[in-house]
Structures are given as C-alpha cells and as structure tokens.
Amino acid sequence: MSGRPIPARMIPSIFTLANLLFGFLALVWVLEANFDLASTMILLSVLMDSLDGKVARRLSVSSDFGKELDSLSDLVSFGVAPAILTYQGILQPLQSGYIRYIGLGIAVVFALCGAVRLARFNMLNIKTYFVGVPITFAGGLMALLMFIRHMLPWYVYPFSMVILAFLMVSTFKVPKLGK
Amino acid sequence: MSGRPIPARMIPSIFTLANLLFGFLALVWVLEANFDLASTMILLSVLMDSLDGKVARRLSVSSDFGKELDSLSDLVSFGVAPAILTYQGILQPLQSGYIRYIGLGIAVVFALCGAVRLARFNMLNIKTYFVGVPITFAGGLMALLMFIRHMLPWYVYPFSMVILAFLMVSTFKVPKLGK
Numbered sequence: 001m002s003g004r005p006i007p008a009r010m011i012p013s014i015f016t017l018a019n020l021l022f023g024f025l026a027l028v029w030v031l032e033a034n035f036d037l038a039s040t041m042i043l044l045s046v047l048m049d050s051l052d053g054k055v056a057r058r059l060s061v062s063s064d065f066g067k068e069l070d071s072l073s074d075l076v077s078f079g080v081a082p083a084i085l086t087y088q089g090i091l092q093p094l095q096s097g098y099i100r101y102i103g104l105g106i107a108v109v110f111a112l113c114g115a116v117r118l119a120r121f122n123m124l125n126i127k128t129y130f131v132g133v134p135i136t137f138a139g140g141l142m143a144l145l146m147f148i149r150h151m152l153p154w155y156v157y158p159f160s161m162v163i164l165a166f167l168m169v170s171t172f173k174v175p176k177l178g179k
Numbered sequence: 180m181s182g183r184p185i186p187a188r189m190i191p192s193i194f195t196l197a198n199l200l201f202g203f204l205a206l207v208w209v210l211e212a213n214f215d216l217a218s219t220m221i222l223l224s225v226l227m228d229s230l231d232g233k234v235a236r237r238l239s240v241s242s243d244f245g246k247e248l249d250s251l252s253d254l255v256s257f258g259v260a261p262a263i264l265t266y267q268g269i270l271q272p273l274q275s276g277y278i279r280y281i282g283l284g285i286a287v288v289f290a291l292c293g294a295v296r297l298a299r300f301n302m303l304n305i306k307t308y309f310v311g312v313p314i315t316f317a318g319g320l321m322a323l324l325m326f327i328r329h330m331l332p333w334y335v336y337p338f339s340m341v342i343l344a345f346l347m348v349s350t351f352k353v354p355k356l357g358k
Contacts, residue, residue: 017291024290027263028283031210031271068298071247072254076290080255084206092210104207111203111255112196119247 009061015052016069019045023077027084035089035146042085042143045077049136071118078139079114083107083161086142090149090157106158106165113165114138120169130174133167188240194231195248198224202256206263214268214325221264221322224256228315250297257318258293262286262340265321269328269336285337285344292344293317299348312346312353 006014026041052070056062084107091103114135121131145152145160185193205220231249235241263286270282293314300310324331324339 017294020291020294021287024259024262024287027206027259028266031263031267065298068250069294072251072294072297075251076254076259080203080206080259083203084210087207088210108200108203112199115196115199115248115251118251119244 008059009063011059012052012056012061012066013069015048015055016066016073019048019052019070019077020073022048023073023081026077026081030081030085030088033088035085035149038081038085038089039143039146042077042081042139045073045081046136046140046143049074049077071121074135074139075111075115075118078135079111079118082139082142082146083111083114085146086110086157086161089146090154103158106161110138110142110161110165113169117168132170132172133164133174135168138164138168187238188242190238191231191235191240191245192248194227194234195245195252198227198231198249198256199252201227202252202260205256205260209260209264209267212267214264214328217260217264217268218322218325221256221260221318224252224260225315225319225322228253228256250300253314253318254290254294254297257314258290258297261318261321261325262290262293264325265289265336265340268325269333282337285340289317289321289340289344292348296347310352311349312343314347317343317347 022041022045026038026045029035029038029041049070052066056066087103087107091107092100117132117135141164142157142160145157149157201220201224205217205224208214208217208220228249231245235245266282266286270286271279296311296314320343321336321339324336328336
C-alpha cells in the first residue's frame with residue numbers, strides 16, 4: 001500500500017523464488033507422506049517456471065542474476081524434489097533388500113543428471129532450442145505420473161526415471177515451443 | 180582398469196557431484212528420521228566442496244561448467260538439506276498450531292536466501308573475497324548444530340537460521356581463507 005513499487009527487473013525473480021518455494025514445500029509434503037500434495041507443489045513450480053521467463057521477456061528485463069536463480073530453483077523443484085518424491089512414494093516401499101538401494105541409486109542418478117543438464121545448458125547459452133530434454137519437462141512428468149500412481153504398475157517409475165535422466169544429459173536438439 | 184583415463188578437466192566435477200550426492204542422501208536420511216546421519220552427509224558435502232575448488236586450481240582446469248555445477252550442488256547440500264533437516268528435527272516437532280508454520284517459514288527463508296546468495300555471487304565473479312557469509316559455512320554450521328541438538332535449547336535453531344539467512348544475503352565482505 002505504501003512505499004516504493006517493486007523494480008521491474010525484480011519481478012521475474014519473484015516467480016523464480018516462488019518456483020523454489022513450491023519445490024521446497026514438495027519436499028516438506030513428502031516428509032508428511034502426502035504424495036498428492038507434493039506432486040501438486042511440483043506442478044505449481046512448473047507454472048511459476050513458465051511465468052518467470054514469459055514475464056522477463058515481456059518486461060525486457062532478462063538478467064544473469066535471473067538466469068542463475070532460475071537454474072538453482074529448477075534443480076530443487078524438478079531434479080531433487082521429484083526424485084525424493086518417487087523414491088519415498090514408490091521405490092523405497094518396495095524394500096526387499098538390495099532392490100531398495102537400486103531405487104535409491106536411480107533417484108540419485110535422476111537428480112545428478114538434472115544438475116549436469118542445467119550446468120551444461122547455462123554454459124551453452126542457446127536461445128532457440130534445448131539440448132536434451134529440459135529438466136522442467138522431466139520433473140513435471142514425474143510429478144504427473146505420481147498423481148496417477150494407483151493406476152500404473154510400480155516398474156513404470158524407475159523405468160521412466162532412468163529414461164528421463166538419460167534424455168536430460170543426451171545431446172539431441174528439442175525445439176523450444178511458445179516463444 | 181581398462182579404457183581411457185578420465186580427462187583432467189572432469190576430475191573437479193566428480194567432487195562436485197559427490198557434494199550433490201551427499202546433499203541428496205542427507206534428505207533421504209531426514210526421511211528416515213536419522214538426523215545424525217543426515218548431518219554427517221552435509222559435513223561430507225562440505226569436505227567435497229572444499230576439495231573440488233582445490234583440485235580445480237591444482238590442475239588448472241577451472242571451467243564455467245564446473246562453477247555452475249558447484250552452485251547447483253551447494254544450494255541442495257547447504258541450503259535445502261540443512262533447512263529440511265532443521266525443520267524436521269527441531270522446528271516441526273514443536274507443532275503447537277501456528278508455531279509450526281513459523282518454523283516452516285524460517286526454513287523456507289534460509290533456503291531462499293541461500294539461492295539469492297549463490298545467484299548473486301556467481302554473477303559478481305569475485306575471486307579474492309566473499310560478499311556475505313558463504314552458503315557452505317551457513318549450511319555446515321547448521322549441520323554441526325544439529326549434531327549437538329541434545330545439548331542446546333530449541334530456540335538456538337530458528338534464531339541461528341534467521342541470522343545466517345540474513346548474513347548470506349548481506350553485502351559485507353568476508354576474506355577468503357586458504358587460497
């Protein structure tokens with residue numbers, strides 16, 4: 001109501017921080033074993049992530065700071081949170097000895113491949129296409145699959161995670177939509 | 180045993196990925212309510228984080244990719260993991276209604292301030308001193324405090340988190356040691 005308005009260059013970063021906030025809350029809801037709410041948080045992060053870029057372009061205020069913050073938030077919301085969610089919701093309850101550690105290994109690989117993808121993409125600085133599958137897609141898809149986990153056999157989850165991890169670090173080109 | 184040796188430029192990134200791995204495992208141990216092991220994982224991340232920089236300088240292979248990967252791993256291991264650990268180990272069990280949400284708010288602020296710090300520091304690209312308290316210090320200190328949680332009153336934890344969150348985004352200069 002009072003005081004100075006928020007500078008235009010800060011507005012996209014508010015959406016990016018909301019992306020990170022929802023990613024963090026997804027982890028909190030996994031702790032509470034509320035996997036539907038955790039999936040919802042990740043999908044809200046997808047929404048925030050699509051808004052920050054759109055707003056930055058509309059206001060012409062893209063910045064290195066914003067790009068950095070975006071990568072950082074993306075790793076938490078679409079790398080770590082979906083991996084922890086799938087591990088705790090699907091892979092860990094299948095704990096017959098070694099199988100459980102294979103599930104943990106798959107979750108770790110998903111998060112690590114997401115980080116490698118983000119580090120490489122930020123370095124390449126390409127604007128017109130993605131190299132490999134974007135982490136937002138991979139994490140968003142895992143969140144959607146977790147919503148319908150009662151309708152799918154368990155092995156869909158480790159299988160999807162391995163495929164998506166590989167596609168994130170692969171080097172084929174994916175066209176950017178909605179520019 | 181067989182095949183090509185790992186290229187020298189990749190070696191620091193192996194330590195950085197180990198940093199992220201231990202950060203991820205810290206979250207997994209929080210899920211299992213093993214807070215001592217979760218704290219240990221964060222301290223192992225501190226060790227890996229100190230090694231990756233040293234190795235990169237020794238081998239003269241510092242890269243933009245390595246720097247990006249380092250920031251990404253640092254947010255998980257020293258921003259998100261200590262925040263989730265402290266929330267679940269100290270703040271959440273104090274759940275008398277609203278108090279719990281204040282605890283959650285403090286944990287969120289800690290992680291968000293860590294992200295802002297990393298995004299800003301990577302952009303400034305300063306080599307000789309830190310601006311604000313490094314996230315590795317803040318996250319490592321919270322992990323140490325969690326080790327001795329039976330010896331300290333509960334209010335030390337929210338108080339430390341708020342102070343450290345503020346110090347991470349503050350702009351005073353902290354000299355780099357051990358260069």
